[in-house]
Amino acid sequence: MIIGVPKEIKNNENRVAVTPAGITEFRKHGHTVYVQTDAGKGSGFTDSQYTEAGAIILSSIEEVYAIAEMIIKVKEPIASEYNLIKENQLLFTYFHFASSEPLTQAMIARKAICLAYETVEKSDRSLPLLIPMSEVAGRMAVQEGAKYLEKPMGGFGILLGGVAGVKPANVLVLGGGIVGTQAAKMAAGLGANVTIADINLQRLRYLEDIMPANVDTVISNEYNIRDLIKSTNLIIGGVLIPGAKAPSLITRDMLKLMKPGTVMVDVAIDQGGCFETSHATTHEDPIYEVDGVVHYCVANMPGAVPYTSTLALTNATLPYALLLADKGWQAACQSNEELKKGLNIVKGNIVFKGVSDAWKLPYTDVNSIF
Template sequence: MIIGVPKEIKNNENRVALTPAGVAELKKHGHEVYVQSTAGIGSGISDEDYTGAGATILATIEEVYAIAEMIVKVKEPIASEYPLIKANQLLFTYFHFASSEELTHAMLESGAVCLAYETVEKADRSLPLLIPMSEVAGRMAVQEGAKYLEKPMGGRGILLGGVAGVKPANVLVLGGGIVGTQSAKMAAGLGANVTIVDVNLQRLRYLEDIMPANVDTVMSNEYNLRQLVQHTDLIIGGVLIPGAKAPFLITKDMLKLMRPGTVMVDVAIDQGGCFETSHATTHQDPIFVVDDIVHYCVANMPGAVPYTSTLALTNATLPYALQLANKGWKKACRDNEELKKGLNIVHGKTVYKGVADAWDLSLTPVEDILGKVIVA
């Protein structure tokens, strides 16, 4: 198979979808890999590193899309890439369709096969290609939250861990999944008082057992949230419904209950955000203020630490990319239920329920697609 790796062009996105080690592994299996010039430079990978592993360097993004049967990316295509995508071309990347109607319709019109990292799902319901970036984002959320709590950045002027004789900050973490767990560990390690809320009592019991003494667990409901936000300095939103829009746990009217300068970090912004007042921001312009509350809603947080993020992501994606390349997308998805759940849009049809529900689209059972004879 011919595999293309374009340079990421989303604002301040410095990750790359394939490392030289990944190139070498794909070459070992007989595949051709084309990488856009300087695609890896933000992650500390040179063109020479790629050619040394067997890749061919192409000068432009147009050349990469034109030659490739499978495009491997990190972030969803943006508008300038839409015309480059070909019918029957396989795109393997993060899509987060439920947060963008424009992207959804563009991919439906393209006729491409869109296999989303974020909905590849194991039998235990874990999301293996989302986990590494959730780990990075969860840890980064505390770093960024601590920074924006500083007065010159618009926050209340609170040191997360406090000092002798002065209480530490109160941190509220929404969701006890990967993001929430990593956020809580980081905030607790810095000395903050942390509260994790979740609707899953079994998960809360687990977190209660593993977390340090300065982390409390509370059942998530509107009443409890309204009480908690009144005394919280930093709120981190890490709720997730795979492939679907995130629920609004913090509504606009709740902002009036908070103290001015409270900081909210919406890690769920890729899926539409879990704060009603959220909208996606960039590393270039990361925050905005509503009712004296600082909102940090960067949609590609791990892009700010690309060296770590690229290695963490490609460690997880390469085994799946190899299956797709070795077998073709149809056979790979027939053989592997995890990959099958990654299919979101195929040849102009929506095959993932969360995406169909988000934009009121008709849903085609993925089995109908995999059962038909379609040239990949």
């Protein structure tokens, strides 16, 4: 198969979808890989490393899209890429369709095969291609939250871990999944008082067992959230409904219950956000304020630590990408239920229910497309 790796062009996105090590593996399987020049530069990989591994370097993104049967990316295509996508071309990347109707409509119109990292799902309901970036984003959420709690950054002016004789900050983590678990570990490690809220009592029992003494757990409901936010300094939103729009757990009217300078980090922003007042921001312009509350809603948080993120992501994606290249998308998805669940839009048809529900568009059963 002919594989294309374009340079990511989303704001401050420095990750790359395939490393030189990945190129070597594709070449061992007999595939041809074209990489756009400087695609790996932000992650610390040079064009010469790619060519030594067996890739062919192309100078423009247009050339990469034009020649490739499968495009492997990190982030969803942006508007300037839409017209480069060919009918029947396979795109393997993060899409998060439920947060963007224009992207959804564009991919329907292009009649491409859109296989989304975030909905590839194992039999145990885990999301193997979302987990590594959720780990990075969960840990980063605490770093960023601690920074924006500083007074010059607009925050309340509290040190997350406090000092002798001064109480630490209170951190509320919404969601006890991968993001929430990593965020709680980081915040607890810095000495904050942490509360994890989740609707799954079994998950809370597990977290209660493994977390240090400065982490508490509570059932997530509106009453408890309204009560907790009155004394919380940092709120991290990490709820996820795979492939669907995230629920709004904190509404606009709740902001008035918070202390001025409270910071909210919405890690669920790729799926529409779990705060009603959230809208996507960039690394270049990461925050805004609503009713005295600082919102950090960067949609590609792991892009700020591209070396770590690229290696973590490609460790997970490469086996699936090789399967797609070796068998073609149809045979690969027919033989692998995990990959089949990654199909979101195929030749103009929405085949993932969460996407059709998000925009009230027609749904086609995925099994009918083979």
